[in-house]
Amino acid sequence: MATQGERMAIAGNPLHVSSPMQGSVISVNVKEGQAVAKGETLAAMKP
Numbered sequence: 001m002a003t004q005g006e007r008m009a010i011a012g013n014p015l016h017v018s019s020p021m022q023g024s025v026i027s028v029n030v031k032e033g034q035a036v037a038k039g040e041t042l043a044a045m046k047p
Contacts, residue, residue, distance in 0.1 A: 023047045 009016035023045040030042050 019045075021047075 009018035011018075025043055026046050027044045028042070029044070030036055030040075036042060
């Protein structure tokens, strides 16, 4: 459960992504519609 100041993904919202681990996205390395290769880093998170 989220604590004060944390946010939770809202089920059914395509802009929200849930994760089984806590953390914050610090960078997104691809753009919408961009082709990606297997093993390519798409985003980075910090705990």
